[in-house]
Amino acid sequence: MPELIAKPALEKAPLTLGTCRLEAVDLGPITSVALFPGQEKAMAKALKPLGLSFPDPNSLSAKAGVQLVWTGREQAFLIGVTAPDFGAAAAVTDQSGGWAALRLSGDKAAEVLMRHVPLDLRAAAFPPGRAVRAPLGHMSSVVIREEAGFLILIFRSMARTAWHEIEVAMRTLAARA
Amino acid sequence: MRIPCPLCGPRDRREFTYYGSDDYLNRPAPDAGAGPWDDHLHLRANPAGETHDLWYHEAGCAQWLRVHRNTVSHEIYGAALVAGLKGGAQ
Known part of the structure; x- marks a missing residue:
């Protein structure tokens, strides 16, 4: 048997812009x-x-x-x-190898994510304990509300695209601050 | 236009893929003969007004829905999971 080496879907350092932070997360199985x-x-x-x-x-x-x-x-x-x-x-x-996870946190996290996810993700409408299937741009995702922001599950093959899309939204909002 | 998915809640119609009339739920018996099968595959009403049709919630729960809507006013009266339906089209 060949020895397979587990590699993360994203080798990106956490990105902080303004009060918003995006990081790749290893969720385990x-x-x-x-x-x-x-x-x-x-x-x-x-x-x-x-x-x-x-x-x-x-x-x-x-x-x-x-x-x-x-x-x-x-x-x-x-x-x-x-x-x-x-x-x-x-x-x-x-499904461990099929999904990548991103964590988006900060007080502007909902505003950032709502640029790509056509749902009301503000805390009043989407409090902790809630999780939805929703499109992120054109990608299927699972969006999980956490206390400080969101955990986003995305198809592993699209992890870099998702990172890029969210980063663009973060930069746009940070530039307006 | 927003479709009230029974599982996900109201969602934008771009999350859905349109399939066609809910006549597709009334599948004839395999030995029903050419007439019923021709109807099933090819003949559709084209109503101006209330209609039931099938939509797939591709970007959400991945369920087929039967949506009751109005082709004139664009009003949507409701949606039900095809998986939960007894019998066929209405």
Whole structure:
């Protein structure tokens, strides 16, 4: 077997412009958990040791650095831990190599991100605990609200484009300050 | 134009891909014969007014929706997940 070397999707130093900061994040394992019909109870049981519950649409369940983020109908991403055995409750696929994560923080973070994501991302409309599937420019993304900003999941192959797009929005807003 | 996705909430129509009439949900039996299959594949009403059609929420939850809307006023009355529908088109 050849020895494969894990490389980050982005080798970029964190970028700070004004009060806004953009950084690449290594989230560890990402697993898609797609619930089979009628398996809610079995799923709840499998998630119990993690202290998580299967999230409602546009939300997430989090505990001790592990999160289960809604990503579609009866589907969620388990982030930050190796997936436990879900038995026959769900179809489970490893997505770790497919996604890159960016963290955007600062008091202008919502204004920056709303230049590319056509949703109201201000704290009043999109508070912590919320997570949505949304287009970032023309790219599919998962946007997760955090206390200080946003965690953005993007297809790994588009990570550099996403970084560039967000950087342009940061520069534009910083120039106006 | 905004489409109220039952899962994601109201979203811009650019997140969606249009497919066509919800007649596509009424698939004839495989042995129904040439007539019903010809209707299913090729014959469509062209209503001025209320219509039900299929949209794919490509940039969101990746679900098919049946959208009830008005082609004259552009009003959108509602949308439902095709996955949750009993039976076919209405």
